[in-house]
Amino acid sequence: MSQESSHRVVVIVDENSNPFELGCATEIFGLSRPEIGRDLYDFRLCSPEPDTLMRDGFFTLTGVADLQATDHADTLIVPNRPDIDTPRRPAVLDTIRRAHARGTRLVGFCSGAFTLAEAGVLDGRRATAHWQWAENFRTRFPDVQLEPDVLFVDDGDILTAAGSAAALDLGLHIVRRDHGAEIASAVSRRLVFAAHRDGGQRQFVERPVPDLPDESLAPVIAWAQERLDTPLTVAGLAAQAAVSPATLHRRFQAQLGTTPLAWLTAERITLARRLIELGETRLDVVARRTGLGTTANLRALMRRETGLNPSAYRRRFGPRPTPAPAE
Structure with missing residues (x-):
């Protein structure tokens, strides 16, 4: 109940x-x-x-x-x-x-x-x-x-x-x-709705998205999401999509209203939040598994994106302590 x-x-x-x-x-x-x-x-x-x-x-x-x-x-x-x-x-x-x-x-x-x-x-x-x-x-x-x-x-x-x-x-x-x-x-x-579209995204795309399979961002996004703990770059994403960095940038702006780097950072912060909420207390582990590199970078980006440092975020959204059994 x-x-x-x-x-x-x-x-x-x-x-x-x-x-x-x-x-x-x-x-x-x-x-x-x-x-x-x-x-x-x-x-x-x-x-x-x-x-x-x-x-x-x-x-x-x-x-x-x-x-x-x-x-x-x-x-x-x-x-x-x-x-x-x-x-x-x-x-x-x-x-x-x-x-x-x-x-x-x-x-x-x-x-x-x-x-x-x-x-x-x-x-x-x-x-x-x-x-x-x-x-x-x-x-x-x-x-x-x-x-x-x-x-x-x-x-x-x-x-x-x-x-x-x-x-x-x-x-x-x-x-x-x-x-x-x-x-x-x-x-x-x-x-059955997207879990997170950042508030800063555009209300509408500036032009229709071309209906061509090789224009879709879905494959490169899925590829990147499986490798957030690796040193991804915009150039690497563009190579995976078989386009130039400038073309990739235009497609991200048109279809998602953001840049590839901003999208990648947002995905890593989202993963960091989930890890902290699930109980991971070691900030170096969170930083490494999300590809954010250092605990200092993790702290800075967490504060920028959520208004809370990792410790404050854990206190607010982390697992609640299990009550001690009554004697």
Whole structure:
């Protein structure tokens, strides 16, 4: 039987809200996790009205709590909808402001960034929104540091995702931040979704990816992932792909929105996190098995990518000590 989590995630659903993002939140934060052995979150829905008509009148949501359900939220997911020009309800905006003042973590999926900006909690903060609304957003909210070319932005206690599919990326990022990479990987496997797309990836490729087998990055990526403990270089990856380093660089940028070196470093850090979460305490072993070389390099990159050094990361996400048997 799964254990109930004390971290409460509350989603505000308002008129014309998008069902997809609501489904993403429910899938990631609301489902029971018997494969993990415990529930990760206490999940609630709420709405300012007893009956809420969802986007384009697809269906009506009933039987959820009122806005008082947000009073004890640890994470609050704000409403999003395709109509970005109609002002949000004052009651919803007031609820968001009060939650922010209490220290509640705020999350906006897609046009949810507009909701957060209307509430005034994004001034001077970093955020993202769907690329097609970037100019509208900048015009209306010039005090927000908009980053329109990324999948999501984690600005500490306020997180925003660029679009519908990016809601899954951000949701898994939150699980990873709260519970570690191993748990996030378990959730992503159940979703049959990529475990980790870095928030800094582009929202869309700059041009269509050519539909040619020899253009695919999959073979060279799989080859590299099996050899992270070896001294891989961009030149070596290019040779394996039978292209020049410049061509490989262009393909990584077009298909993954990153460089070969940045991708390789991210893969090594992900492996380091998994090793630490699984109980490896010897930093020299982690550095060697991930190809990061030295413990100093491991520490520097772990801190840059996670905000924690390896020891702090282990305390937060490593295996919990086994309780001593009662005598």
